[in-house]
Amino acid sequence: MKIVDIRRSIQTLKVYPGSALRVSEGVARGDAISFADELVMDDYYTLSQGAERETLHVALGPRLKTFRIQDQSPIGHPGNGVVLDSCITLMDNSGTTCEALILVEISDNMAESVYVLPLAPLEADHAYRLVGIDRHSATRRFAQIACVSFGKGTRITMADGNQRPIEDLRPGDLVLTRDNGVQPLRWLGVSTLRASGAFAPVLIRAGALNNAGDLLVSPDHRIMVYQREDKIGAGRPDILVKVRHLVDGDAISRQVGGHVEYYQMLFDHHEIIYAEGIASESLYIDHQTRELLPDEVASHISHLAPEDAEPVSAHYEVAESLLSKPDAIELLRRASTS
Secondary structure: OOOOOOOEEEEEEEEEEEEEEEEOOOOOOOOEEEOOHHHHOOOOOEEEEOOOOEEEEEOOOOOOOEEEEOOOOOOOOOOEEEEEEEEEEEEEOOEEEEEEEEEEEEEOOEEEEEEEOOOOOOEEEEEEEEEEEEEEOOOHHHHHHHOOEEEEOOOEEEEOOOOOEEEHHHOOOOOOOOOOEEEEEEEEEEEEOOOOOHHHEEEEOOOOOOOOOEEEOOOOOOOEEEEEOOOOOOOOOOEEEHHHHHHHOOEEEOOOEEEEEEEEEEOOOEEEEOOEEEEOOOOOOOOHHHHHHHHHHHHHHHOOOOOOOOOEEEEEEEHHHHHOOOOOOOOOHHHHHH
16 A cells, blocks of 8 residues: 655645735835845835734645645635745844745746745744845745655654664665565765754653653654544545644653654655554655765756656555644644553
């Protein structure tokens, strides 16, 4: 049995509309933030009082840096394209910097709306000086958000049943998978990121989901939950759920502050492996996450699974609309520990 092909799955982005971030001092005073060609270095931007992030639902488009707005998206026009324009760097009065991705909604080859995806929290009524505009790093920074990652110290179940800390793994090591037996690890990526905003990890405390030890993962990492009864209407007992949906602030919580060392595990194909005893997905490669791979690894994976290959999936991933039902998350937590 194969796992869900996530190339067409929906991504949920928490963004500010461009109108919420305006120049409070500088050349373009009063203007809303825009795409790179219209930005002026050293202008100061201020987030409007009461501004809140809004939900933008997108799916990966046919080309690098492109997305398509989905029907259920609360903002944007369904069917319009969204382009990753640039990664900007803002600095507050204390010298602390924050990166943000600029996304542009396109209609009939014209810019219709601009959205800001901060990679760390922005505070209202604080002046932020624009100190960097990078048109080339946006795809890599977005790939880091999208990549499913394990925190340092996560114990992975190996072919012989023993558990080994992820940082001790090497390419070629044999790992136990849920669906395809023993598989060789092809690549182990590592990155150290500020644990804030989109990069703040989720901690699943030992025992919360029948896990042997604490499990630290990126917020969009999917884990497998088994339902004895289909309480949420998924149509199947085994489902993949992004861990951010399971956060309760207690046994499963976001860990904000400091830095986090993330590891990514890549196999010949997208696999379900065991991390601290929890069935969890490995890194899936599409033209979005491919940005993180060394050229020789990307070439190897492309040969095995070209991007235009027809999806072969069992559709394990649960629709986010099912998780919005009353008590849906609590039912899943109970199902995973019963």
